[in-house]
Amino acid sequence: MIEARGLSKRYGTKLAVDDVSFTIKPGQVTGFLGPNGAGKSTSMRLMLGLDRPTSGTVTVNGSQYSQLAAPMHEVGALLDAKGVHPGRSARSHLRALAATHRIPERRVQEVLDQTGLGAVANKRVGGFSLGMGQRLGIAAALLGDPRVLILDEPVNGLDPDGVLWVRQLVRHLASEGRTVLLSSHLMSEMAQTADHVIVLGRGKVVADAPIAEFISAGREVRVTVRSPEAARLASLLMSGPDASAALEPAGDEAFTVTGLTAAEIGGVAAANGIVLHELSPLAASLEDAYLELTRTELEYAAA
Numbered sequence: 001m002i003e004a005r006g007l008s009k010r011y012g013t014k015l016a017v018d019d020v021s022f023t024i025k026p027g028q029v030t031g032f033l034g035p036n037g038a039g040k041s042t043s044m045r046l047m048l049g050l051d052r053p054t055s056g057t058v059t060v061n062g063s064q065y066s067q068l069a070a071p072m073h074e075v076g077a078l079l080d081a082k083g084v085h086p087g088r089s090a091r092s093h094l095r096a097l098a099a100t101h102r103i104p105e106r107r108v109q110e111v112l113d114q115t116g117l118g119a120v121a122n123k124r125v126g127g128f129s130l131g132m133g134q135r136l137g138i139a140a141a142l143l144g145d146p147r148v149l150i151l152d153e154p155v156n157g158l159d160p161d162g163v164l165w166v167r168q169l170v171r172h173l174a175s176e177g178r179t180v181l182l183s184s185h186l187m188s189e190m191a192q193t194a195d196h197v198i199v200l201g202r203g204k205v206v207a208d209a210p211i212a213e214f215i216s217a218g219r220e221v222r223v224t225v226r227s228p229e230a231a232r233l234a235s236l237l238m239s240g241p242d243a244s245a246a247l248e249p250a251g252d253e254a255f256t257v258t259g260l261t262a263a264e265i266g267g268v269a270a271a272n273g274i275v276l277h278e279l280s281p282l283a284a285s286l287e288d289a290y291l292e293l294t295r296t297e298l299e300y301a302a303a
């Protein structure tokens with residue numbers, strides 16, 4: 001569990017994090033979203049005691065980071081995957097970390113295997129690809145078997161296999177009851193990974209909701225209809241008892257409908273003996289919802 005209460009961080013005149021409060025719950029993946037400069041990394045640094053809040057508090061499992069007796073057992077983090085000495089091997093890097101945090105040596109091999117680095121464990125980190133470096137950063141985060149994981153852009157620069165691997169890993173970690181906080185600018189990936197999203201905009205929380213709720217909030221489902229009798233079906237739908245239906249042409253023998261469900265449209269078609277070639281509800285995407293939200297935020301900022 002991560003809890004922020006009235007958390008703020010000022011750098012000079014810049015209020016990077018502005019009085020935010022949120023709770024990041026265990027057993028699920030929480031996505032941390034927001035435009036560049038919204039305050040995601042700063043919030044993560046505050047959670048990890050790498051910066052001191054200007055005001056407010058943030059706790060991990062009920063304690064401020066600086067008060068955790070065994071921090072690596074409580075929280076693992078990936079902030080900047082490049083912070084490893086290039087001359088060291090992956091194994092020696094992890095061994096040094098384990099030794100300084102009283103983590104048993106056998107854990108090193110376990111996380112090397114878990115992150116798929118077993119075969120390159122003795123190679124110099126300086127020769128690692130971006131993806132291998134990310135895996136090593138994640139291995140270090142997992143070393144203390146922590147209950148909380150904070151991963152800043154873990155899929156940055158990964159190939160599709162690597163992206164899939166991170167998705168499966170974080171889903172697995174959450175299913176074990178851990179708290180997982182993940183930032184990413186890749187909306188399609190976030191949509192497949194996160195259960196819950198917190199969106200920051202200019203240092204403020206602008207959304208904090210289960211992902212399905214965030215995507216569907218205030219958005220009407222659109223249904224694409226294709227039929228050789230598109231014109232007749234369209235006029236039947238428009239003259240139906242529910243006057244809230246709105247139709248828009250969508251190419252040859254097709255149109256989109258808002259204000260009616262696919263079932264209602266199918267019912268009208270069947271009752272009138274009209275053949276349907278397509279009847280598909282178009283779900284809104286996380287990207288649509290995110291862009292809509294941040295657009296209104298920007299307009300508000302400009303005003």
Ligand SMILES: Nc1ncnc2c1ncn2[C@@H]1O[C@H](COP(=O)(O)OP(=O)(O)OP(=O)(O)O)[C@@H](O)[C@H]1O
Pocket residue numbers: 011014015016034035036037038039040041042043
């Ligand atoms: N050490 C610092 N000194 C001064 N300003 C800073 C410092 N760290 C962050 N900032 C500023 O605080 C704001 C928030 O930055 P932060 O890195 O937290 O955003 P972010 O949401 O992580 O962005 P990105 O998606 O680009 O990583 C930005 O305007 C940034 O320039």
